Amino acid sequence: MLTIKALKFTYHDTTKNKKYGDMEMCFNLNVKAGEILSIVGSSGSGKTTLLNLIAGFNKPSSGEILINGKDISxxxxxxxxxxxxxxxxxxxxxxxxxTNIAIGIKPSLKLNTDEKEQVYQALESVGLENLSTRLPRQLSGGQQQRVALARALVRRQGVLLLDEPLAALGPAMRNEIISLIKKLVADKKMAALFVSHQPSDALLASKRCAFIHQGSVLDLSDSETMLNNPNHPEIKDYLGTL
Amino acid sequence: MKLKLGYLVLLLLMAFITVPLASLFFASDILGSQTNQESSLAFWNDAYLRRVIYFSLLQGTLSTVLSVGIGLFVARAFARYGDFPFRSVILSLFGLPLVVPAIVAVLGIVSVYGSQGWLPLGSDLYGLTGILLAHLFFNLPLAVRLLLPTWNNVPQQHWRISSQLGMNNWQQWKHIEWPALRESLPSVAVLIFMLCLTSFAVVLTLGGGPKSTTLEVAIYQSLRFDFDPEQAVVLALLQLALSITIALIASRFSHLPDVEPNLNIRSSIIPTSNKMISFMFIASAVIFVGTPLLSMIIDAARGPVIEVLNDASLWRAAGFSILIGLCAATIAVTLGWFLLSASAHKAYTGNIRMAQFLELSGSVVYVVPPLVIGTGLFILLSKLVNVFEWAILIVILINGIMGLPFVIRTLGPAMRQHTQRYQCLCESLELSGWQRFKQIDLPLLRKPLGLSAALVTALAMGDLGVIALFGSPETATLPLLLYQRLGAYQIPQAAVIAVFLLASCLLSFWLIERGIGGKSSDEKESA
Structure with a gap:
C-alpha cells in the first residue's frame, strides 16, 4: 500500500527569463497493493515530478511517502x-x-543458482525466454520495455513506478504491454503508478485514475467516469471535449 | 557560381598535395636505375632509419597512452565533481595549449624541469622524457576536453537506474561510464597519436640527437644540416605512408572529436563521486599544465625585458609572424568558405556523397604532414628560385592550407545547418551573391567564422615547422627567433621572447575571435 500525504515540492524554473515560473506542488493519493493508479495531466503539470519524489530523485520540502505504513521520504x-x-x-x-535483468538483483552480477533461476522466471513471465543473449539494439521497442519490466519483477519491490513506458510504442504493442503490466502487478501485489499521456491507455490500464493539474491532484476517481464524463473544466480542456 | 568556386578550391588542393609529392617521387628516383635501387635498399637497411621509425612510433604511442590514460581520470574527476571551484576557469586554461606555440611550451617545460628549474631532471630532460612531458602538457588537457562531453551523452535514466539499484562507484564506472567512453576513446587516441607523430618543434628542441629523433625532425635535419635531399625524400615518403595508415584507421571511427566541445556537465544529473580523489586529480593536472607557463612568465619577468624589447629583430620577427598568421587565416577561411558552401549546397540538393567528398577533401591535407609538403616544395623550388627569398610566401601558403581542416571542423557543421534552414528562404527572396553573404550568411555564421580565423592565425603565428625549413635570419618569425636564441643558450632572452610570442598569439586569437565573431548571444543578453 502506497500513501502520499501532503507531499510538497517547489519546482524552480531555471529557464532564461523564468519562462514557466516557479510552481508549488502538493500531492495526496493512495494506491493499494496489486492496484494500478493511472496518472494523467497536461505537460508540465507535475506527473513525472510526483514519480521522482517517490523514487527519491527529487527531495520534497515536506510531507510523507508511506509504504505499508512506513515513511520512506x-x-x-x-x-x-x-x-x-x-x-x-x-x-x-x-x-x-x-545481464540487464540480473543487474537488478545484484549490480556485482555475481548471481547464485537461485538468483539465476529468478532471472529465467522473469524472462518467462514477459515472454522473452528465447532472447536472453540478445543485446538491447537487437530488440524491438516493445521487447526492450518487456526486459525493463522483467528487471522490475526480479527487484521484488513493493512499488512500481511507470513513467510513460508506452510513449515510444505503436497501438498494438501498447495494448500488449498494458496487459502484461496488469498481470504482473496483480501477481506480485505491487502498488503501481502509471503515468501516461494517452487517456485511452489510462482507461485500459487501471480502474482508478488521478488527474494532475498545476502540481496537485485535481481529481482522483473511477477512470471511466473521469475520462468519459469529466466534471472539471480542466479535464474537459485536457481531453479536448470543452 | 558557388559550386564552381568549390570545385576550383578542390583542384587547388589536389595540386597543392600532388605537385610536392610528385616532386618528391621524381627527386627520389626510387624506381630508377639499378644503382639507385641498390643504394635505396642499403638505405632501408640503415640502422639510423630503423631507429628513427622506432622512436617515432615509440614516443607517439607512449605520449598517447599517458595523455589518454591520465586524461581519462582527470575528465572523470571533472564530470563527477560538477561544482568544483573555478571549474570553468580551469577548463578554459585547459583550452590554452591549443593556441600555445609548441616552442613556447618547450621553454616552459625546460623552465620547470631543466637544470635551473623547480624540478630539475638534469640531462634526462633531453630525450624521451622531455618529449613525453611536453606532449603530455599539450595532449592531457586536449584529452580531458575531448573526453568530458562523453559523460553528458549518458542518458539521465542510466544514472537514475544505477542509484535505484545501489551501484557503487566501481559498478557505475563499469556499467555506465566505461561503455560510453569506449565509443569515443579510439578516435581521441588516434587524433593524439597523429599529433604526436607529426610533432616537430618539441622533438627538435627536446630530442637528444640520433637516439631521439622522429621522422619529421630527421627530414628537417637531412635538408638543412646533412644537405641530403635523397634521404629527406625517403623519410618524407615514410612519414606520408605512416600518416595515411593512421588516417585510414581513423576513418573507421564515425565519430570525430569536436574542435569546440560542450564542457558544461549536467551536475544535477550526474552523481558526485569521491570529492577528495577528484580534487587530487584535478589539482595535479592544473599544477602540471600551469607550472610551465607560470615558471616561464616568472623567468621572463626576471630576464632582460628592456634589452629584448629594444631589439629590432624582435619587432621584425613579430611583424613577419603577424603577417603569416593573418594571411594564412585569410587563405584558410576563404578556401574553407568556398569548399563548405559547395558542400552544403550539394547536401541541400540531396547529393550527400558529393557533399561529404567536398568536405573531406578539405581535411585530406591533414594526412600529409606540412613538412612533407614543405620538403616537396623545397626540392621543386630550389631548382627554379632561391627558396629562402620566397620563404614568407611559401610559409603563408602552407600554413594557410594546413589550417583548412580546422576551418572545416569549426565552420562545417554550422554551415550545413545554416544552408538547410535558410537556402529555401533565400531562394524565394531571390537573395544571392554578395547581398546574401552580407545580409544573411555573414551575420549568422560570424561566430564559427571568427573562431576558425582566430585558431588558424594563432597556429600559423606559432608554427616552427615550415619556417624552420625555409626561414633565414632575415626572415625569422617569432618562433624561429626563439629557437635561434635557445640554440645559442640565451635562455633569459628566450624566456622573454616566449612570453612575447605567447601574448601575441593569445591577443591575436582574442581580437580576431571577438572582431569577427562578436559577442555571444548570452553576453549580449546580459549586457
Whole structure:
C-alpha cells in the first residue's frame, strides 16, 4: 500500500527569463497493493515530478511517502522499496538481456543458482525466454520495455513506478504491454503508478485514475467516469471535449 | 557560381598535395636505375632509419597512452565533481595549449624541469622524457576536453537506474561510464597519436640527437644540416605512408572529436563521486599544465625585458609572424568558405556523397604532414628560385592550407545547418551573391567564422615547422627567433621572447575571435 500525504515540492524554473515560473506542488493519493493508479495531466503539470519524489530523485520540502505504513521520504534512492520503468533508456546497451535483468538483483552480477533461476522466471513471465543473449539494439521497442519490466519483477519491490513506458510504442504493442503490466502487478501485489499521456491507455490500464493539474491532484476517481464524463473544466480542456 | 568556386578550391588542393609529392617521387628516383635501387635498399637497411621509425612510433604511442590514460581520470574527476571551484576557469586554461606555440611550451617545460628549474631532471630532460612531458602538457588537457562531453551523452535514466539499484562507484564506472567512453576513446587516441607523430618543434628542441629523433625532425635535419635531399625524400615518403595508415584507421571511427566541445556537465544529473580523489586529480593536472607557463612568465619577468624589447629583430620577427598568421587565416577561411558552401549546397540538393567528398577533401591535407609538403616544395623550388627569398610566401601558403581542416571542423557543421534552414528562404527572396553573404550568411555564421580565423592565425603565428625549413635570419618569425636564441643558450632572452610570442598569439586569437565573431548571444543578453 502506497500513501502520499501532503507531499510538497517547489519546482524552480531555471529557464532564461523564468519562462514557466516557479510552481508549488502538493500531492495526496493512495494506491493499494496489486492496484494500478493511472496518472494523467497536461505537460508540465507535475506527473513525472510526483514519480521522482517517490523514487527519491527529487527531495520534497515536506510531507510523507508511506509504504505499508512506513515513511520512506528520508531514505536514499537505493534504500527505497521502489523500482522505476522509464519511457526509454531503461537498458544498458552493452549488456545482454539476461545481464540487464540480473543487474537488478545484484549490480556485482555475481548471481547464485537461485538468483539465476529468478532471472529465467522473469524472462518467462514477459515472454522473452528465447532472447536472453540478445543485446538491447537487437530488440524491438516493445521487447526492450518487456526486459525493463522483467528487471522490475526480479527487484521484488513493493512499488512500481511507470513513467510513460508506452510513449515510444505503436497501438498494438501498447495494448500488449498494458496487459502484461496488469498481470504482473496483480501477481506480485505491487502498488503501481502509471503515468501516461494517452487517456485511452489510462482507461485500459487501471480502474482508478488521478488527474494532475498545476502540481496537485485535481481529481482522483473511477477512470471511466473521469475520462468519459469529466466534471472539471480542466479535464474537459485536457481531453479536448470543452 | 558557388559550386564552381568549390570545385576550383578542390583542384587547388589536389595540386597543392600532388605537385610536392610528385616532386618528391621524381627527386627520389626510387624506381630508377639499378644503382639507385641498390643504394635505396642499403638505405632501408640503415640502422639510423630503423631507429628513427622506432622512436617515432615509440614516443607517439607512449605520449598517447599517458595523455589518454591520465586524461581519462582527470575528465572523470571533472564530470563527477560538477561544482568544483573555478571549474570553468580551469577548463578554459585547459583550452590554452591549443593556441600555445609548441616552442613556447618547450621553454616552459625546460623552465620547470631543466637544470635551473623547480624540478630539475638534469640531462634526462633531453630525450624521451622531455618529449613525453611536453606532449603530455599539450595532449592531457586536449584529452580531458575531448573526453568530458562523453559523460553528458549518458542518458539521465542510466544514472537514475544505477542509484535505484545501489551501484557503487566501481559498478557505475563499469556499467555506465566505461561503455560510453569506449565509443569515443579510439578516435581521441588516434587524433593524439597523429599529433604526436607529426610533432616537430618539441622533438627538435627536446630530442637528444640520433637516439631521439622522429621522422619529421630527421627530414628537417637531412635538408638543412646533412644537405641530403635523397634521404629527406625517403623519410618524407615514410612519414606520408605512416600518416595515411593512421588516417585510414581513423576513418573507421564515425565519430570525430569536436574542435569546440560542450564542457558544461549536467551536475544535477550526474552523481558526485569521491570529492577528495577528484580534487587530487584535478589539482595535479592544473599544477602540471600551469607550472610551465607560470615558471616561464616568472623567468621572463626576471630576464632582460628592456634589452629584448629594444631589439629590432624582435619587432621584425613579430611583424613577419603577424603577417603569416593573418594571411594564412585569410587563405584558410576563404578556401574553407568556398569548399563548405559547395558542400552544403550539394547536401541541400540531396547529393550527400558529393557533399561529404567536398568536405573531406578539405581535411585530406591533414594526412600529409606540412613538412612533407614543405620538403616537396623545397626540392621543386630550389631548382627554379632561391627558396629562402620566397620563404614568407611559401610559409603563408602552407600554413594557410594546413589550417583548412580546422576551418572545416569549426565552420562545417554550422554551415550545413545554416544552408538547410535558410537556402529555401533565400531562394524565394531571390537573395544571392554578395547581398546574401552580407545580409544573411555573414551575420549568422560570424561566430564559427571568427573562431576558425582566430585558431588558424594563432597556429600559423606559432608554427616552427615550415619556417624552420625555409626561414633565414632575415626572415625569422617569432618562433624561429626563439629557437635561434635557445640554440645559442640565451635562455633569459628566450624566456622573454616566449612570453612575447605567447601574448601575441593569445591577443591575436582574442581580437580576431571577438572582431569577427562578436559577442555571444548570452553576453549580449546580459549586457
Amino acid at each position: 528520508g531514505l536514499s534512492v537505493a534504500k527505497r522499496p521502489v523500482t522505476t520503468v522509464f519511457q526509454a533508456h531503461n537498458l544498458f546497451p552493452h549488456l545482454d538481456v539476461f
